[in-house]
Amino acid sequence: MKPLVRLAQLFGLPTSKTSPPPNRSLERHIEHQIRDLPEQYLPGIGIGDFIHEGNDLVCLLESVGGLHHDDKVLDIGCGLGRVAIPLQRLLADGSYDGLDIVADIIRWNTINITGVSPNFRFKHLDVRNSTYNPNGSLDPEYVTFPYPNESFSFAFATSLFSHLLEEATRRYLEELARVLRPRGRALLTFFLLN
Numbered sequence: 173m174k175p176l177v178r179l180a181q182l183f184g185l186p187t188s189k190t191s192p193p194p195n196r197s198l199e200r201h202i203e204h205q206i207r208d209l210p211e212q213y214l215p216g217i218g219i220g221d222f223i224h225e226g227n228d229l230v231c232l233l234e235s236v237g238g239l240h241h242d243d244k245v246l247d248i249g250c251g252l253g254r255v256a257i258p259l260q261r262l263l264a265d266g267s268y269d270g271l272d273i274v275a276d277i278i279r280w281n282t283i284n285i286t287g288v289s290p291n292f293r294f295k296h297l298d299v300r301n302s303t304y305n306p307n308g309s310l311d312p313e314y315v316t317f318p319y320p321n322e323s324f325s326f327a328f329a330t331s332l333f334s335h336l337l338e339e340a341t342r343r344y345l346e347e348l349a350r351v352l353r354p355r356g357r358a359l360l361t362f363f364l365l366n
């Protein structure tokens with residue numbers, strides 16, 4: 173059993189909602205998106221099976237985070253569409269905005285995901301990170317997310333905070349609070365060292 177599904181079960185949460193009927197044309201586009209993933213960027217996304225991990229994370233967003241089909245969603249450190257690709261199935265009436273610091277990944281996502289699902293948009297933040305964007309022009313502690321206050325009803329970040337130090341984490345949480353609406357929800361993953 174997948175670890176994230178097991179985690180949802182441990183909390184006594186349902187592991188999936190009733191799925192909408194498959195949209196054949198979207199499924200064909202998703203097949204192409206997966207087939208055309210630029211392999212050189214996959215190692216930076218993390219270990220595990222890209223497709224299964226992505227599906228599991230969407231399941232977690234629904235079951236633990238309470239994500240709905242009409243939410244306005246922000247994905248901080250979105251990477252190469254591991255979550256955005258399967259999320260196209262769910263977010264038919266909402267919107268998705270992904271932020272990342274790797275310009276080529278944002279370009280690929282925009283061509284391949286926004287090109288199919290215009291309610292999915294991506295923005296580049298030129299933030300410095302020794303692994304992902306060593307020549308970035310901004311320090312993460314001074315980042316301003318490029319969105320007005322209270323833009324989103326739901327936000328998430330998967331495997332982002334393991335790449336930020338304390339001051340940057342504080343700044344990202346402040347920005348997250350600013351762009352979330354009152355009663356907005358966020359699901360963030362962290363490493364727990366116990």
Ligand SMILES: C[S@@+](CC[C@H](N)C(=O)[O-])C[C@H]1O[C@@H](n2cnc3c(N)ncnc32)[C@H](O)[C@@H]1O
Nearest residue numbers: 217249250251254272273301304312330331335
């Ligand atoms: C391990 S990957 C996870 C990607 C995606 N969240 C997923 O679950 O597939 C970490 C991502 O965080 C991005 N990242 C690193 N530092 C960042 C920062 N300061 N602000 C935004 N994104 C950042 C990287 O470019 C990379 O795409």
